[in-house]
Amino acid sequence: MQEKIKALLKNLRLNESTLSMILGGLVVVVVGILVYNYFSSVNKVVTPSPSPEYQVNLVEEEGQLVPGQLPVTHMVKKGEHLWAIAETYYHSGYNWVDIAAANSLTNANVITEGQELTIPRMAVKPATVIEALTQMAPTIMDTQYTVVKGDSLWNISVRAYGDGYAWPKVWEANKAAVPNPDIVEVGTNLTLPR
Template sequence: MNLKSILKSLKLHESTISMILGAIVIVVVGVLVINYFRGLETGTTLPTGETTEGSTRIRDGQTFHVVEAGDTLWTVAEKYYDSGYNWVDIASVNELTNPGQIDVDQELLIPDVESKQPTVSVSAFSGELEPISGATYTVVQGDSLWNIAVRAYGDGYRWVDLVQENELANPNLIHAGNMLVLPR
């Protein structure tokens, strides 16, 4: 038999071949679905001496957190300390090499430490900025076009006017000592 005659005979039985392949696909999908549902656990029994509450486990007087989908060290710290800033303590006690990556079902020891709160620093300058009334202004260290526009016009969005009037090539780059013309 040559190739041409084989192809002709296959063409005649094309519908039968398609039906057989379709049945094979259905059987394979059925086996996969059955194996998937068999693999699901219907319940978990905990060893004695261990209690759980959601994703929290207490064992030998120590608190452990079992990581769930969507957890970050920040959210775990918020749960136990009411402050996300304690994520550093959790990462340290668990010796995590990459604190940005924790895995689902990973067990984290929750250390018994004080809750950390952000510290608020008071600026040495507390008051309103002095308005600019002249036609020119000399830039000082720490200035930005936004702040200069607020002081000169009372509107930070007028920084664009400063850029256009002074033909600044890069509005993100101004230096102390630059003299700016303030359009009025």
């Protein structure tokens, strides 16, 4: 038995370079497969699998709209996130905060496939839309101007000359009253060169 083992080991030593080459080739093939799999999955966007549309029946309670069939338990599917889940049950992604709070999630960005989430009965949070200011401040036509709250040399230059980059001209004419162009005190009388 020992002689057979000695013969086998002697044979392996003679073929050591061949074995090393075969093992090296195997390592290269395995690494190649791993690299291919990595790069073939990098650009894939994971989207949640389409599920039957959840019907949201909104009921008015205490002057607020609330989904009538809540609370329910939701099983997280691959690729889902709290915003999408909130849109499904509330038709408003802004309720993701309520879902995170109801489930005591320490990191709302990390939910896993198969995780069960309680969808609480909460009022629908509508999107907050801030209307843009459509009213422009009045144009300054005089050569004298008294600073009001919220004014800056830039804003004054825009209203007086139609060009905010003209603020150095206003500052040069008023250096005695405005030593620092970043700070313009309310009530300061400015001369606007024409």
